[in-house]
Amino acid sequence: MPDPHISTAKTKFAAERDGDIGVLTLEGTIDYTTHKLVAEFFDEAFAEYGPNLVVDLLDVDFLDSRATGLLIACWKRAVDEGGRLSLVALERGATRVLWIAGLTAHIPVFATMEESLAAARGTDR
Amino acid sequence: MIQSLLDAVPGEIVWSTPIRNAAGEIVDFVTLAAGSEARDLHGRIGKELIGVRMLDAYPSVRGSSLWEGALRVMETGDPVELDRYEHEESVEGVPRLMIFRVRLARVGDGLLISWVRQDDEERLDTRLAHTERLGNLGWTRWSIGDGDVEWSDQLYVIHRLNPADGPLDLERYRAIVHPDDVSVFDGALRVLEEEDGPHEFEFRVRVGGNPRLIVARAEASRDSSGRLVEVHAVLQDITDWRRTADQLAAVSQRLEEESQLTARLQNIILPVQDEPFTVPGLRVAARYDPAETAPLGGDWFQAIRVDDDEALLAVGDIAGHGLPAASAMAKLRHAITGLAFAHHEPDQILVALNRLLRRMRPDVLATAVVAHYRSTDRVLTWCHAGHPPMLLVRGDTVERLHHPGVLLGVFDDVEYSCASIRLDPDDLLLMFTDGLIERPGRDLFEGLDALSATITEVVRAAPRDRLSTIMDGLVPSNTSDDTCILVARVTPNTLEVS
CATH class of the missing domain: 3.30.450.20 (PAS domain)
Incomplete structure (x- = not known):
């Protein structure tokens, strides 16, 4: 099965495997118009890589409240399935909303992919 | 002589004489007389056709039934009639097929050619039939x-x-x-x-x-x-057309009724007063701007007098639109009122609201900012649940008030803590939902800075009624989301009254 990859005019989602971790990259606008695509993309990712996921949000330029809800739902699903989902995001731009929403105290967020992957591998052992 | 004859004959007709080679074989025809109605496929009309050579001007005639017919007529003298002569030729680069009825007769030492375009009639008939059917x-x-x-x-x-x-x-x-x-x-x-x-x-x-x-x-x-x-x-x-038009009219009317009903429903769940009103120590104005696409939204506010010297202010946002969001909004708004009258502090209120959503509406995500104001010492106590900061306008400076906590409806066990600040007379407090500052591709805090700049500008103009002027100056940045705005002004003589 190929790595999940979805691309539209407003968004680009890509995924690849790193050991037993799925590395997901979301780019562009994540709002009600792309919500369904993102949900499908995550479903495929869970099916392909299991519940250990790292989600790169550094190039997201809009994240609405439903999309935030979806990220939370995916984080919960990963935890429920015995895995771990972490985010790569900065406290500025579109992802500032994660801090405003108070999520960073609950969901692991890292400033770089390297840190996120290192933390993800650390918990695997 | 032949030309004057053709001048008198209606229809498309020309007279051409053969051009022969040394062996006496006909190699082409040249037109020497033409009727005034004659018109060739290159647009030459009447006498413009004189001097035109047949194979030269219409190469596809070579070897056609027309060419064969012409040779036969010249040889035998018996007239020939071609019922459907199909002529294909490129006109200005576009290949066209034309169908003619052609008559050929030997007149003198030349060839009299007359023709009627057949496909014109056919085309007209077909066009008419299409028109009638469609x-x-x-x-x-x-x-x-x-x-x-x-x-x-x-x-x-x-x-x-x-x-x-x-x-x-x-x-x-x-x-x-x-x-x-x-x-x-x-x-x-x-x-x-x-x-x-x-x-x-x-x-x-x-x-x-x-x-x-x-x-x-x-x-x-x-x-x-x-x-x-x-x-x-x-x-x-027009039976089908009229039926469709009637159905369309019925649907339009139903939509119109629905939209009126929705507006009324919104007003029942979230009554908005056009005029500013008073709660202890504060003058309050509030506004709700529905999303362009969905008249029934999930944004709400509350501003009530809890006691003689206490008021509760809150603004919240339910993710989503339509009835599900509106009913969740009604639940939260009623609950917050009850909790405020039970003298719960904002952090306790948010814990209870979160529990309510987790038990009753686990499908819903919500954000809110809840504040408690005591007019006796002008202290504002507040906390945020996943909600954007408030703005405090003091003189002509604008500052953020933000005490972040997690949004409502996500985690079963949450804790919030309160922050407080002492307000000055004439301070203005702005609470709002993200539709006022959110814009794709823009940091929420940049939106907040832009909003602050707008407010500074308004305040520097020293308007007589700051409350209304500021409210009027606030324009939602994201019209595809609903927006709720609450502005409260600290009444100057609060302390003297108490």
């Missing part, structure tokens, strides 16, 4: 005196009649008119007798047991004594 309309002529009737093909289709049985004359047509509309039909004939027209009439006819709605556009012609001779009419079956 418009579901047909043409008729009813002669009054001799009862002669002509119908076009589509009229038989419309009336489900067999063309072999011939058209209906006026008497027989009147017999299929719906009984309720016979008076309309008779009235139409009377009108046509009196005035030339065109006139338009609408009546139903019975076709195969079903009524069909026909619109007739008709005019009359009469003889020199003014007596009606003929009625020409175009009849169109």
